[in-house]
Amino acid sequence: MHELRNHLARITDINHAAAVLEWDQETYMPEGGAASRARQVATLRTLAHELLTSRETERALDAARPETDMDDDLVRIVRRDVKKATRVPSELVNAMSEAQGHAKGAWQKARATNTFRTFAPHLERIVDLSLEHAEALGYEDEPYDALLDIHEPDMKTRDVSATFAALKKELVPFVRDVAQDAASPGKTAPIDIVHGHFPHQAQWEFGLRVARDFGYDLTRGRQDHSAHPFSTTFSIDDVRITTRIDESFFNPGFFGTLHEAGHAMYEQGIDPALERTPLADGTSLGMHESQSRMWENQVGRSLPFWEHYMPAAREAFPGALADVSAEMMYRAVNRVEPSLIRVEADELTYNLHIMLRFELERAMLAGDVAIGDLPSAWNDRMESWLGIRPGTDAEGVLQDIHWSLGALGYFPTYALGNLMSAQLFEAMHRDVPDRDVHIRNGEFAPILAWLRRNVHVWGRRRSAVEILEATCGTGLVAAPWIRYVKAKYTS
Numbered sequence: 374m375h376e377l378r379n380h381l382a383r384i385t386d387i388n389h390a391a392a393v394l395e396w397d398q399e400t401y402m403p404e405g406g407a408a409s410r411a412r413q414v415a416t417l418r419t420l421a422h423e424l425l426t427s428r429e430t431e432r433a434l435d436a437a438r439p440e441t442d443m444d445d446d447l448v449r450i451v452r453r454d455v456k457k458a459t460r461v462p463s464e465l466v467n468a469m470s471e472a473q474g475h476a477k478g479a480w481q482k483a484r485a486t487n488t489f490r491t492f493a494p495h496l497e498r499i500v501d502l503s504l505e506h507a508e509a510l511g512y513e514d515e516p517y518d519a520l521l522d523i524h525e526p527d528m529k530t531r532d533v534s535a536t537f538a539a540l541k542k543e544l545v546p547f548v549r550d551v552a553q554d555a556a557s558p559g560k561t562a563p564i565d566i567v568h569g570h571f572p573h574q575a576q577w578e579f580g581l582r583v584a585r586d587f588g589y590d591l592t593r594g595r596q597d598h599s600a601h602p603f604s605t606t607f608s609i610d611d612v613r614i615t616t617r618i619d620e621s622f623f624n625p626g627f628f629g630t631l632h633e634a635g636h637a638m639y640e641q642g643i644d645p646a647l648e649r650t651p652l653a654d655g656t657s658l659g660m661h662e663s664q665s666r667m668w669e670n671q672v673g674r675s676l677p678f679w680e681h682y683m684p685a686a687r688e689a690f691p692g693a694l695a696d697v698s699a700e701m702m703y704r705a706v707n708r709v710e711p712s713l714i715r716v717e718a719d720e721l722t723y724n725l726h727i728m729l730r731f732e733l734e735r736a737m738l739a740g741d742v743a744i745g746d747l748p749s750a751w752n753d754r755m756e757s758w759l760g761i762r763p764g765t766d767a768e769g770v771l772q773d774i775h776w777s778l779g780a781l782g783y784f785p786t787y788a789l790g791n792l793m794s795a796q797l798f799e800a801m802h803r804d805v806p807d808r809d810v811h812i813r814n815g816e817f818a819p820i821l822a823w824l825r826r827n828v829h830v831w832g833r834r835r836s837a838v839e840i841l842e843a844t845c846g847t848g849l850v851a852a853p854w855i856r857y858v859k860a861k862y863t864s
């Protein structure tokens with residue numbers, strides 16, 4: 374095992390060094406550094422890929438003599454990584470990155486001018502290459518399985534599809550009710566509470582204070598500014614987050630900080646014995662998102678949370694929040710408004726935006742929808758699910774960058790994260806019956822300890838489905854999330 378461990382440590386070090394360069398690129402690097410930085414990152418990533426797919430890895434895996442369960446997991450998962458990394462021929466990788474380069478520019482132009490047809494041929498090419506990619510990776514039922522598996526190992530398209538169908542059946546009529554019911558907690562909030570003047574420094578300090586209270590360890594992390602908030606890991610002992618603050622709107626900076634801190638706490642909680650191995654990482658994007666969404670929504674948008682923090686919030690923002698009660702704040706941060714744009718969507722309607730993309734991606738790969746018909750297929754779903762129809766393609770099918778980057782199979786992980794977070798939060802409640810009392814008292818240690826024990830510590834040793842089965846007694850299901858939103862949004 375010693376030789377394998379050493380070899381994997383070198384690969385992990387190179388990847389983490391690349392992550393430092395990428396973090397710097399998004400935070401402090403002057404504009405002029407872009408070209409050389411891109412080359413440096415590419416060099417390190419290629420080096421790490423070559424090392425992983427080298428004969429040396431093969432030899433080290435064959436020579437390894439696992440003595441513990443952890444050793445077994447390491448050998449099993451690294452073998453799987455190597456297999457995935459070697460299955461895609463380099464010509465295909467090059468063709469994809471070339472197609473993405475063209476598609477990204479075309480998408481930007483098409484969105485600015487509202488002309489989907491100029492983007493359509495590029496999307497067609499991306500879909501063709503994604504199909505080739507899926508064929509190269511291999512799959513059980515349908516090509517979408519292979520693409521989903523990149524981000525969500527062991528999750529099957531048919532299971533996601535069945536779960537989403539159950540969710541849609543409940544959610545579409547419920548959203549309609551909430552949107553029409555003027556007395557629902559999602560409708561009665563005075564919208565101007567969270568719009569006003571929220572000074573930059575006060576937002577920065579208040580957000581970080583709550584993140585620290587949650588358990589984000591700032592001796593092993595830090596927060597900086599970036600245009601698009603993210604979290605990144607250089608080691609279990611150095612996990613960083615970024616935020617973006619808007620002085621006229623409270624939500625993006627504050628909930629962004631809680632969200633990214635949720636991601637970061639996951640990585641800080643991984644078993645130190647996995648340090649410098651590829652297993653010291655979140656097990657899937659969906660599970661990662663479940664951690665960020667739980668702290669952001671289930672905790673940060675709950676009434677007990679605001680009962681605890683409202684005095685501090687009033688003190689931090691005396692101008693904007695002086696006369697605001699916990700109840701008013703709770704309503705303001707949970708306001709529901711069906712909207713056209715995914716990134717502006719509220720907690721209740723967000724999953725519908727994701728399910729729409731999942732359906733269309735799957736239909737594109739299966740050839741069930743012609744690329745030219747995509748705008749109307751999109752708009753029809755928006756109208757029947759959310760009751761609003763985009764007036765332009767920029768507000769509809771052209772709004773996201775993901776497809777131009779070739780990232781098909783990525784969107785579902787956002788909704789999976791929401792569903793998993795509700796499953797885990799319910800399971801936690803059984804083990805920690807005073808959960809909400811703790812939140813009201815600002816005591817988050819019992820919550821974090823439960824997550825550490827059941828989710829974080831495993832790193833990639835257990836898949837998302839295995840973690841759900843062990844903690845909730847079932848794989849992915851929609852019912853807990855439906856119960857959660859119905860409790861929240863029914864007056």
Ligand code: ZN
Pocket residue numbers: 632636662665
């Ligand atoms: Zn996230």
